[in-house]
Amino acid sequence: MRPLLVRLVRDSSVTALAVLVLLCCTVLASPARAADCSAGTLVTVVAHLDDDLLFVDPAINERLNAGWCITTVHLIGGANGADFAYVLTRERASRLAYARMAGVPDEWIESTVMIGGKPLHQMVLKAKPQIRLLEFRLPGGAVRGGRVPLGLLWEQHATLFTYPMNADGTGRVKYDRDSLSAALKPILAQASLIYTLNPDTVPFIEHPDHIFSARITRHVAQTLGHSVPIVYHVTYPTGNWPANLPSAEVQRKRDIVASYFSIDGSEWSHVFGEFQWNGNWIARRYAFADRTDRRVPDFQSQPIQLFNVASSACLTSPGPDETPTLEACTGLPAQQWRWEPLTVYPGNTRNAALVSVATSQCIAELDGHLVAQRCDQWDMAQRWTPWDFGIVYTPQRHCLGENGGKLMMRGCTALTTRFRWASTQHTQSNDLRLATAMYGDVGGTGEQSAVYVQRRHDGPGFDVYVASLAKAAAPALWYASAVPFDPRATAPSCGADALCFDSARFLLGDFDGDGKTDLMVITARKGGTAFWLLRSTGERFDAPRLWLQTDTTFRPDLTQQYVAGHFDATQRAGVLIAQRRAGAGLDFWFASSQGSTGSAPTLLAEARDMQQNADLLPVQSASRAANSRTSLVALENVDGKLALTTIASDGTRLNIGKRRFLPASFMPDFVKAATGVMHGNDGNTLFLFTPHFDETGEDASIDIATLDMGNAASAPLHATALRGLAWPDVSPAFVSDKLGTALVLYRRTDATLGEFYFTGGAPALTRYTYSPGNAFAPGAAQDLGKLPGLFSETVRIDRLAQ
Missing domain, CATH: 2.120.10 (Neuraminidase)
Structure with a gap:
């Protein structure tokens, strides 16, 4: 890896004295030897400090083993409004995981570097300096609704302040949409290959932070002026999809992720399981590829199925103005659906309309029943929470499920697999x-x-x-x-x-x-x-x-x-x-x-x-x-x-x-x-x-x-x-x-x-x-x-x- 060019740019959030201190610390903390990046440079941009380990790897490790340089960017520090101590905890966990991935001691050179006019926290692995972690330390949003700072920045031009850049709790950095793009662009410009998460879905099918980090990455990558392969990774829904990683990779990945969670929460037993969130994602990597010179919008709606895990049946739209049913899966247009985003404040849980591909009608909940109607994004009866770890919330906050081969709606407590849904009929349940x-x-x-x-x-x-x-x-x-x-x-x-x-x-x-x-x-x-x-x-x-x-x-x-x-x-x-x-x-x-x-x-x-x-x-x-x-x-x-x-x-x-x-x-x-x-x-x-x-x-x-x-x-x-x-x-x-x-x-x-x-x-x-x-x-x-x-x-x- 060629040494990062440190650029001193006028920035209202960093004083001249602080810049000199940052430059001094950066130079003194530089690794003793430069990394050779002639094989290529992988830049991975994710939201949280475990997203790369859970959803992208083993693809990162494959490039590392092939002699590539590895730069991983975490946009979010901590999670869900946690304090600065938790930010440092997660970074320590990430360092341990990457050291285990590389098979070397957990010893790092930490420094603050200036990129695009903004200071970032950098961590370089001593024994393998081709591994570099860059921390933006932006505040995060919640998985189940509430304020989503990254979404506010990107969609409503809000201004955000990061967690501190200095260990003593000082050095917060201000970002808006333009300055965040300016800081990310020179990092992506070094990439031979870019990995990120899934931009083409709606909250809360995947974490809002996941989605916005991927949309920001795609948008900035499209401004590079040259073509780079970019790969998008599906996150939460893969937990009940068929495992698709080789067994040796699964065992290795469990070690790495368990090392991470031995620090972040000090609990790693769930990682060795196949029943709960983090453990479910270990044996899976689902991704789709593109190139940065293909200009696409921030969001592209993709048709999906709504597959009920217990009944092995699909949500079906029989015709205009009719009630949807559960039927044997056929793959026909009547069983294709879209979650269309609605005009809402980022973090609002009632954020999507359920639209039939066959009829272009929206499904509304009226008097305890579902019915197809002409779409009206301001109609509260058509506002769904699309998916949350397999649960679909109706506009009236009931949970959609199955009983005796029929659709049913009920309160969202004590749920069984009858209330679990997947976006494809190819799931772990029929593997x-x-x-x-x-x-x-x-x-x-x-x-x-x-x-x-x-x-x-x-x-x-x-x-x-x-x-x-x-x-x-x-x-x-x-x-x-x-x-x-x-x-x-x-x-x-x-x-x-x-x-x-x-x-x-x-x-x-x-x-x-x-x-x-x-x-x-x-x-x-x-x-x-x-x-x-x-x-x-x-x-x-x-x-x-x-x-x-x-x-x-x-x-x-x-x-x-x-x-x-x-x-x-x-x-x-x-x-x-x-x-x-x-x-x-x-x-x-x-x-x-x-x-x-x-x-x-x-x-x-x-x-x-x-x-x-x-x-x-x-x-x-x-x-x-x-x-x-x-x-x-x-x-x-x-x-x-x-x-x-x-x-x-x-x-x-x-x-x-x-x-x-x-x-x-x-x-x-x-x-x-x-x-x-x-x-x-x-x-x-x-x-x-x-x-x-x-x-x-x-x-x-x-x-x-x-x-x-x-x-x-x-x-x-x-x-x-x-x-x-x-x-x-x-x-x-x-x-x-x-x-x-x-x-x-x-x-x-x-x-x-x-x-x-x-x-x-x-x-x-x-x-x-x-x-x-x-x-x-x-x-x-x-x-x-x-x-x-x-x-x-x-x-x-x-x-x-x-």
């Missing part, structure tokens, strides 16, 4: 890559048990619980993988041979052939894949032992899915590796078990035409004979259609059958599948679980269809419906043991969610005993009770893509 409980005879008694992995909040480790499927009983802790977290460490918490939740995948199988089901944990290691065997003693899982270490040919980031099963002539379960081929298709490799170790993988089949998003379900013969082989059924999303392919095992090869498509009513994004035993079908029955959509007003339910896999001409048949359950809240499985065959639902209870929770709820188990016959007729529900912990903390990614 089919996710898995929950596994099932196996871990005790060797002939009875199946549920095995689930629970995140720990004291670090990135996990606990493994075993729950009975025979009766309601407290689950037993069978293994604890505590991984210490040190907020001041420079090395990753999940290095070496540590087993961490986000970077591991899990399988159950009798890998040593002793009649008891064992746990296999799969991680990246030494450029390849490590398979760790945790043997079952009948009462607990032993400490992990390295069962197999592969070379770099096999890596978790190339493996769509791992499946445990009997694919060879041994009586021990091995591991099938569905490896992505270069370009398209999958290769099926098999690591056979030698007992305490695994053999090098051998190729069983090449599926050149199979979609890389395939979901592989094991199918075991109903005979359960000693020499029975595990086969597979592959479910694929092919151009928006659900297809299935049977894959038979002969003990040495996998024989891939012909793909067939299911009816269009089975939408790939809304089908959960399981295989099980039905009378006369030798176990080759596929069960398809879909949300139930109708207009009967009945409670949320799940439709179950069956498909005879042994008959190539068979079609799915509706078998039954499960009432009182929401499709996103259940993970279905079929188990067979000495107690018989049963449908088991590992499910989230419809629990009250916390203020900033996107997900949550207690996990529970329900068993439906299967009655033999020609039709699937599950018996009465047997409630096996709630389980300790949170449902969302037992949900993990099992496949690379869906």
